[in-house]
Amino acid sequence: MKMKISALALLMTVALSGCTAQQTSATKPAAEPQKTTAAAQPANVQKRDLADGLYEMxxxxxxxxxxxxxxxxxxxVQGGVVYKLDPRTLKTIGASHTDLKNFALALSDDGQTLYVTNSLDGGVSAINTADGKVKNRILFPERNDEGFPYGxxxxxxxxxxxxxxxxxxPAIIWVVDAKTLKLKTRIxxxxKWMTGLHYSEKTDRLYAANGGGEILVINPRTNRVEHRWKPLGDKPALLLNIAEDSETGRLFVTDNSKAKTTLVLNIQTGEVIKQLDIGDSxxxxxxxxxxxxxxxxxxxGKVLSLDGTxxxxxxxWDLPPNPNSLELSADGQTLFVTVKQKFNKDHSTSGPDSVVRIDLNK
Known part of the structure; x- marks a missing residue:
């Protein structure tokens, strides 16, 4: 019997990926396609079809x-996988098969622990990168009016x-000890709908985006919200992800579904420096x-490179149908992209999602 999913869980998936999804309780195993897509790509673009349901890297x-x-x-399909790829070739060099589904990632500074959100179950798992095993987990107790976990x-x-x-x-931010996965407090x-999170060394503040069009400025020492910016005023906005240029003190904030824009904000004041007319982001x-x-x-269906000034x-780069998450190499010379397939009415897809490697020097 299929497990009924709440409207909130659907909205959570929309906020994370720009698409809807449905969770089920059946246990049909998922196989990993091993071939690389044969579609023609520019010389600096390498694309590999990998698996269903790819999100962050x-x-x-x-x-x-x-x-x-x-x-x-x-x-x-029950559960998910965290794939470990060779960044040069995109070949699989490891995989962690998990009992819960995986969405967002954070990696410890020493590279020994990978933290992954299990969004539909309202939790976080810690994976040992040496052996790929889940070594710890926290499931948050909050439930919505329908009895489903907060995403x-x-x-x-x-x-x-x-x-x-x-x-x-209303949304919250869980504050968790990274070593023990014990809940420390809640912000x-x-x-409404806590989405993007960013820490700035320049200001020593957390910046949090939400579905009500706000950017919250939070002091990580006190976990208190110090400022609430609403850069688009009363215009509908579902702000998502955040990046920073620390040299010039700019925040870049995306909106994929409401305002369909990218905002450039002053990191100190929240003032809108520029609203980029490049379409949904x-x-x-x-x-x-x-x-x-x-x-x-x-x-x-594109990834854009903009001049920073x-x-x-x-x-x-044309990467149809739905380019999703981005990751940048430490030397700034390689960009990685997950590309999602469209969902059918029964929540299946016509093929696996892909990982793309772009050599920015070519």
Whole structure:
């Protein structure tokens, strides 16, 4: 019998990926396709079909492993996988098969622990990267009016503390000890649907985006909300992901579904410096090494490279149907993208999602 999923869980998945999904209780195993897509790509683009339900990525500190979170299928598939890929070839060099579905990732500074949000179950798992085993887990107790867990969306690691945003109304941010996975406290009064999380060394503040069009400025020493910015005023906005140019003090904030834009904000005041007219935007990265901004346009099927000063589009990569998450190498010369397939009416897809490697030097 299929497990009924709440509207909130659907909205959580929309906020994370720009698409809807359904969880089931059947246990049909998911196989990993091993072939690389044969579609023609530019010389600097390498694409590999990997698995259903790909979401966020994380690179190891040494740059020798790319971790990719997968929920696997939402139709007749229980659990998920975290894939470990060679960042140069995109070949699988490891895999952690998990009993829960995986979405967002954070990696410890020493590279020994990978933290993954189990969004549909309202929890976080800690995976030992040496053997791929789940070594610890926390499931949060909060439930919505229908009895379903709050969706654990984004995860941020700072100063041995995990900050986990809850997609709920009202939303909260769980504050968790990264070593023990014990809940330390909750940051409340964070608006509707907590989405993006970012820490700035420049200001020593957390920045949190929500579905009500707000950016919250939080002091991580006191876990108190110090400022609430609403950059688009009363206009509908579902702000998602955040990136920073620390040299110029700018925040880049995306909106995929309401305002369909990318905002450039003053990191000190929240003032709108620029509203980029590039269409819908989901994931965003700033590359200080090349002074470039990268934005995935999920609906538009493209990833854009913008000049970090003029905001002019320098390059556009066609990655249909739905480019999703972005990850940037430490040297700033390689960009990774997860590309999702469209969902059918029965919540299946026509093929596996993909991982793309873009050599920015070519």
């Amino acid at each position: 994380a690179l190891s500190p040494k740059g020798d492993a790319l971790y990719v979170a997968s929920s696997e299928g939402f139709k007749d 654990a969306r984004q995860i941020l690691l700072h100063n041995n503390t995990l900050y986990v945003g809850a997609v709920a109304d 409340k009064n964070t608006g 989901l994931s965003v990265k700033f590359n200080a090494k090349r002074n470039e901004i990268y934005v995935s346009r999920r609906d538009g 003029s905001y002019a589009v320098k390059q556009s």
